[in-house]
Amino acid sequence: MTHVKKKTSLMQSTKYEAQRWERWMCTTTQSSPTACVTVKPGRHGYVPAASCNANWDYDVTVELAILFTVLFGVSFSIHLVQAAYFKKFNLAWPLLVGLAWELSSFALRTTGALDQQNRSHATAALVLSIIAPVWINVFHYVLLGRMVTVFVPDAKVFRVQGSRVALAFVCLSVEVLLLEGSAAILLSPGNSADRRRIGAKVMMAGVACQQAYMVVSAIFAARFHYRAVQLKKEKYPLPMFRPWSTTLATLYLSLALMTARNVFRLVQFAGGLDVGDSSVVSQEWCFYTF
Incomplete structure (x- = not known):
């Protein structure tokens, strides 16, 4: 009789634990309505952006990635030849680094578009595309300091030496590089939602x-x-009487384009990281335009 009572008690305890587990599973399912699912990859490894195994927010166009890889390759080659011909590597090196990183970013984007399940290529392409423009900005500052040194008699603007102007902005750019670089790593595919929010x-x-x-x-x-x-x-x-105005106009234009890019980035990350949160995230043309 005692044995039967113990067996009945054990069965009731097991049933109680099973009910608790079932209630916990229901609660978890209801609290995570947007839980992702793994989808079988299609052409070039593409899966919808909401899938667990998605590395891109859209189906990356291979032809566009190749086109921009070629364009940045041509631009890098031209600037490299110019720097060598005029012996201005000390001035042009930030621009060359920025172009090299942009070229690498689009090359990885091309390989990533052909194999969209390759997470390492998607991550590297994202990180390089985010931090490469910082080097272009460094070139802006170096160029501005050089113009002040060459064209102004006392080599000063606002009573500051042109070389010091360039050095100050370059040091500040290091801060930006560290911030955006660490953010890009946190935003990489495969990271948790919390890490991506911190990265944003x-x-x-x-x-x-x-x-x-x-x-x-x-x-x-x-x-x-x-x-x-x-x-x-x-x-x-x-x-x-040298053509300083043309160089300055180019600097103004480049700063304006960089400003447009920064506004795009702010809108992109302020609107949310999921495709449903912002149309900017899911539109490939936005990436290539800005």
Whole structure:
């Protein structure tokens, strides 16, 4: 009789534990309505962005990736030849590094488009595409400092030496590089939602810092512009008659394009990381435009 009671008690206990487990499973399922599922890869390994095994937010167009790889390859080659011909590697090295990283990013994007289940290629392409423009910004600052040194008699703007202007902005760019680089790693495919959210916040902070430094550099450039025009009116001798205005106009244009890119990044990460949160995330043309 005692044995029967113990057996009945054990069965009731087991049933109770099973009910608790069932209730926990129901609660977990209800609290995670957006839980992803693994989908069988299609052509080039493509799966919908909401899938567990998705590495891209859309089906990457191979032809576009190849086109931009070729374009950046041509641009890098031209600038490399120019730097060698004019012996200006000390001035052009940040631009060459930025172009090399952009070229590598699109080359990896091409291989990633052909094998969209390759997470390492998707991660490397993302990281390089995010931090490569920082090197282009460094070139802006080096170029601005060089222009102040060459074209202004006392080599100063706002009473600051041109070389120090460049050095200060380059040091600030290192901060931006670290912020955006760490954010890109956190945003990489395969990371948890919490890490990606942290990465988005860090990325927005890095982009905001980058834009703030660009605005300050534009103010320095405008001040240089004013001084250069005044010196030209005074018929200051060479080198003021060199085509500084064309170089400065190119600098203004590049800063404006970089600003558009930063605005895009802020909108992209402020709107959410999931495809359903923002149309910017799911549109491939946005990536290539900005």
